[in-house]
Amino acid sequence: MAISITGTRPTGTPHLGNYLGMYRPALALAREHESLCFIADLHALIDVRDPDVLRARTREIAAVWLACGLDPQRTVLYRQSDVPAISDVVWLLSCVTAKGVLNRAHAYKAMVDANRRSGRDPDAGVTAGLFDYPLLMAADILAIGAEIVPVGRDQRQHVEAAREIARAFNGAYGDVLGLPEAIVDERVMTVPGLDGRKMSKSYDNVIAIMAEPEELRRGVMAIVTDSRRPEDPKDPNEDTVFCLYRELAPENDVDALRARYEAGGVGYAEAKQALFEVLEERMRAPRARYRELLADPAELERVLEAGAAVARARADATLKRMRAAVGL
Numbered sequence: 545m546a547i548s549i550t551g552t553r554p555t556g557t558p559h560l561g562n563y564l565g566m567y568r569p570a571l572a573l574a575r576e577h578e579s580l581c582f583i584a585d586l587h588a589l590i591d592v593r594d595p596d597v598l599r600a601r602t603r604e605i606a607a608v609w610l611a612c613g614l615d616p617q618r619t620v621l622y623r624q625s626d627v628p629a630i631s632d633v634v635w636l637l638s639c640v641t642a643k644g645v646l647n648r649a650h651a652y653k654a655m656v657d658a659n660r661r662s663g664r665d666p667d668a669g670v671t672a673g674l675f676d677y678p679l680l681m682a683a684d685i686l687a688i689g690a691e692i693v694p695v696g697r698d699q700r701q702h703v704e705a706a707r708e709i710a711r712a713f714n715g716a717y718g719d720v721l722g723l724p725e726a727i728v729d730e731r732v733m734t735v736p737g738l739d740g741r742k743m744s745k746s747y748d749n750v751i752a753i754m755a756e757p758e759e760l761r762r763g764v765m766a767i768v769t770d771s772r773r774p775e776d777p778k779d780p781n782e783d784t785v786f787c788l789y790r791e792l793a794p795e796n797d798v799d800a801l802r803a804r805y806e807a808g809g810v811g812y813a814e815a816k817q818a819l820f821e822v823l824e825e826r827m828r829a830p831r832a833r834y835r836e837l838l839a840d841p842a843e844l845e846r847v848l849e850a851g852a853a854v855a856r857a858r859a860d861a862t863l864k865r866m867r868a869a870v871g872l
Contacts, residue, residue, distance in 0.1 A: 548577045548727070549690035551584045551624070551681075554601035555591055558608045559750035560823070561735035561743030564791050565696045567612050571619075573694050573727065580620040580688055580855060581609055583848075586631075587624070587680060590673045606844045607837035608754065611830040622851035624684065629859035633683040634676070636866050640712040641679060645705055649678045650698075682706035686721050687859040694727045698734060698742075717869035721862075735791075736784040738767050753827055754834050760827070764820040765813075774811030785815045793822045 550570040552558075558567070573579060583605045585598060592598045602623060609621055624630065646652065652675055656666045685693055685706045693703045703726035710721040734742050737749030744750070751763040767784050780786040780802045790798045801818065804810040837844055 546577045546691040547580070547689055548573050548692045548694060549580045549582070549685055549688055550694055551582050551587070551684055552605050552609070553584045553587050554598065554605045555588050556601070556745040557750075557752045558605065558754065559743060559745070559752050560788065561737065561750065563612070563753045564735050566694075567609070569694050571613050573692075574614070574619045577692065579618070580622070580690070580851075581614065582622050582624050582627075582684065582855065584624045584684070587677070590671060590677070603838065603841060603844055606848055607834050610837055610844075610847065611754075611834035613830075616847045616851065620851040620854045621847055622855045623848050626848065626852035627687070627855045627859045629856065629863040630680070630683045630687050632863050633687045633859070633866065634679050636863075636870060637682055637686070637709050637713060638676070638679050639870075640716050641682075641709050642712065645708055646675055646678055648701075649675075649705070650701060651677055678702065678705040679709070682709040685724050686710055687862045688855060689722060689858055689862060690724050691722060692725050692727045696734065697728055700726050700728060713866070717866075720865055720869045736787055738763065738784075740768055740784055751823075754831050756831075757824055760824060761820050764816050764823065767816060769812040774814070775808050777808040778805045778810075780805040783812075783815075785812060785819055789815065789819045789822065792819070792826055797822075 548570075550566065552562075552566065570579070570581060574581075583602050585602050588598055588601070592601070606621065610616070614621060652670065655670055655674065659666050659668045681702050682705060685703070686709070693706075695703060703724055707723050710723055713721055737743035738751070739749045741749060751760065755763065764785075767788075769783065769785065772778055780790075783805070786801065786805060789801060793801075797818075801810065801815065805815075
């Protein structure tokens, strides 16, 4: 049974893109492998400067994992910051990591490109934390000894960087670290947001999965569509409403709606209503559990502390091997 790991940054309210692209695949993987999930509060420090907000969002992410079906008896759930060895591993890895690995990171390149387009210094606003992001991600994976990492197609680079960094350490000090493999579910699309772009908090185009029914409905009804009439044939694969519906609805219902799209005879308002109904049905019970958990912070803390004890034991063992290898 392989060891898998998934991390979630507590930087905003979880949305449908998170659910389809991360929560659901990770929970499915947990049924087949030894699984660990962590809340990346150290990563969040790059963006979140209010300590109360960070604590609140960390609790929210823990509650979402549990509400969506994570069983803490089978899957380890912990806060990244509760495993101090990870920070030590970052430094040991940084001493063998080529700067070019960090230069190629998507987040860093995106900020540099944006600065250049705006006529600013290329590194304006770039913190060492942002630049070193791949090192912390690698430490998250390597310190725990994860063998597989479920990621979306656009996140494969993170695991490739961890492998490159592990190879650099092993090249210098021997066979100390394992090489993790990315697991990409090719069936999971890049989830489109309300405006057709990738669903992302930075684009403000998300559907919050734990929203109350009216807010959920408003989000679905705000999805941008074209001006074709109900009787016009439509390509379902180019429509955001249908693309979300097919990820949530039973196969027979998806096939039936697809046929109506292709033949003509379904309007976008009807399709949006169908999407809202299947989404509300899917999230009703998790939403109720989520509210219960947020009202019981002691239970959330108990789960996170228990998970941290397991993660600390793993990371401490890895750090001990690394320290011995480098001569500390």
